Amino acid sequence: MGPRKLMLGNTANGLFWTYRLLERAENMSRLIETGQRIALTRLNSSDKQWLYVMQTAAVSSEYTKYYNKVEKEAALDWMLKHPKNNSSILSSITSARQNAKMVRHALTTDVWEAINGSFLDIQNLLKGKIRERDLSIILRTIKQSAALVRGATYGTMLRNEEYDFCRLGTFIERADNTARILDVKYYVLLPSAKAVGTSIDNVQWETILRSVSAYGGFRLEYGHEAGPSDIAKFLILDKRMPRSLIYCCEILKLHLLSLCSTYSNKPASFSQIMQLQNRFLTHDIDAIFEFGLHDFLQKMISLFADLSAQIEIDYRFYK
């Protein structure tokens, strides 16, 4: 390696977390949108389904510490902006922006302004009491902001190690998110769960698919006769689906490989992604069911956490 200037471990850290937290905010908004859609279009839905939404977002146990009842208004407030919820949209986007502020010199002006502008817009929209009718504009703004940042990133960032760390953050978070969404409702996806519902019309399936923006895509690719195990296959093993576990892993591998070549080394994180993929994502969906869907997803979640921790070590995020 020549005498090229290297980036700070702390900068890599800041980029990684900026993008992780942005992805987290976007995922949360998608979950809320799904919840709202189900609430409005399903006659038999109750406030209880917001508990499922919060479980999927892994924010339900904290919620129950502050509220003894699941109510729509409180649940929305909790997920959107409650100051005690570290994973609320406002909290994620505020921390994302704080991280971006600290690595501003490693971002392009376009990306920085997209992040900063999005933060200012969303912060403004989330001021004061949120009325139900404001929800759609809030969620739309968040989605548009995410698209803007993604577009600015795609269109203006150099394809160098800075970019690699941004993408690693995005895809670790996304992989974790997809695995959690599947795991919360894993039982409705088991082949034997056909009794729960017999068509794509099943509310549980719809929740899962909408939570990953895959409702339309799934129908298009798998048709109306598709069953629950197809949904599992789609979200775990379909390389065309940009939120599937296998897709996320492909992208993670790509960027870890790119770092290997930039730095001319192969640290532990690279072996980890290779192993993860070879051991767990080279089988068909039946093998996964045989292994146990829940166990499989739990294993994936813990492997993604390990990978994230190893990236922090390999690239000296903290020490």
Add this chain to the structure above:
Amino acid sequence: MEADLVFDEMWADGTSIRRPYKNIKTWLDAEERNSLKAKRQDANDLFRLTGITFNVYGSEEGEERLIPFDIVPRVITANEWNKICKGLEQRVRAINAFLYDIYHDQEIVKAGVLPLEMLRNNPAFLLQMMGVNPPGQIYTHISGVDLIRTEENEFYVLEDNVRTPSGVSYMLENRETMLQMFPELFTKNRVQPIQNYPQELLYSLKNTLPDTAENKPNVCLLTPGPYNSAYFEHAFLADQMGIELVQGNDLKVVDGFLAMRTTQGHQKVDVVYKRLDDEFLDPLNFNEKSSLGVPGLFDVYRKGRVTIANAPGTGIADDKAMYSFMPEIVEFYSGEFPLLQNVPTWRCAIKDQLNYVLDNIHELVIKQVHGSGGYGMMIGPTATKKDIANFRRKLIATPQDYIAQPTLSLSTVPIFTNKGFAPRHVDLRPFVQMSPEKINIVPGGLTRVAMSKGSLVVNSSQGGGTKDTWVLEN
């Protein structure tokens, strides 16, 4: 220098427009008030989007505020500017020579020009710097000299900021904003560009390397972190200069050299653009409680293995007590009369002068010697009885902590208010870069403006605003 005769840079004697402002006047006359209001809002939105805000100290939420920006540019002619530059260059060279001298042989003390007490009892005098040779013998890589104007041809230096001069990001962003909002102004007026400041600063720093630097020197900007009031400026400059923005915990002394923690381990740092107070620089050599600095950094510096810009210990030169000696200092090192005037200053430490100050307290500005940012200051003519009584007590108790100056009538420049245009007092902070090769002064500076009528306080911490500052081409 009487307070009731104010020089207005647009109107001079009050009847005819001064030439440099003719185009501005024509432009302003043609603009609708509502459209200017809308433009002002645009400007604020732009500042927010870019993130040129400052953090308010003591605010828990980390509240970010905009410095009020006024859309009427302040205009300086090429001739005026050239004169200012000559004065600045003379002054900054003298200050640099002064710093070298007092941290080595102290000829100025031996010559009887500066009393030893000025160093001995001064917390800004850094004993650790004695005998240290900064790379290239440069102490003041960047100076922000505050100037005020009182007449057509009278400029005074109000303060020499040479520890960590700030505000240059506003100079750059004010111009950027004006370029976006009123592009036509820049085709009609020949305004000298300032956009190269960050690149020139980087060039200047790379010209002041330690001997141990190799082929591709590594320059970084050391910030106290995101809670510092000037954090945005730090991030902005690091970005513009294309250098890493580091905090103390990114740096470490490794094998006798300063190094930063990269994704691949520690890498040597050659130049630190320091935006941290000296006190916090190195807990082993200065304030041991500092968690912002780098243990052992000063030892590396002492060995000549890293450049710190500005050098530690420069604060002694912009100390308000030292200020009163500046004419003598300039003369001592340059052998010339100072081209830029000092504001007459009474040193309250001296009995006769203290008595004069106490007798005339209603007409004077009293300043705390070690204060900055407009804190610890009292303006006699506008002070309340209570303030005056309060300062009188302080002066008697600790006279050595205070200086006094006449209330100068800072020049005014129009600003755009909701009720139309109105004159407001301004000062000017040009930024001077120094390397062994040359002194470089970007044609412009930060014009600070007191936003409320009659106010003389331009500090942003006290509600002051800023303006784009034009230096015209000849």
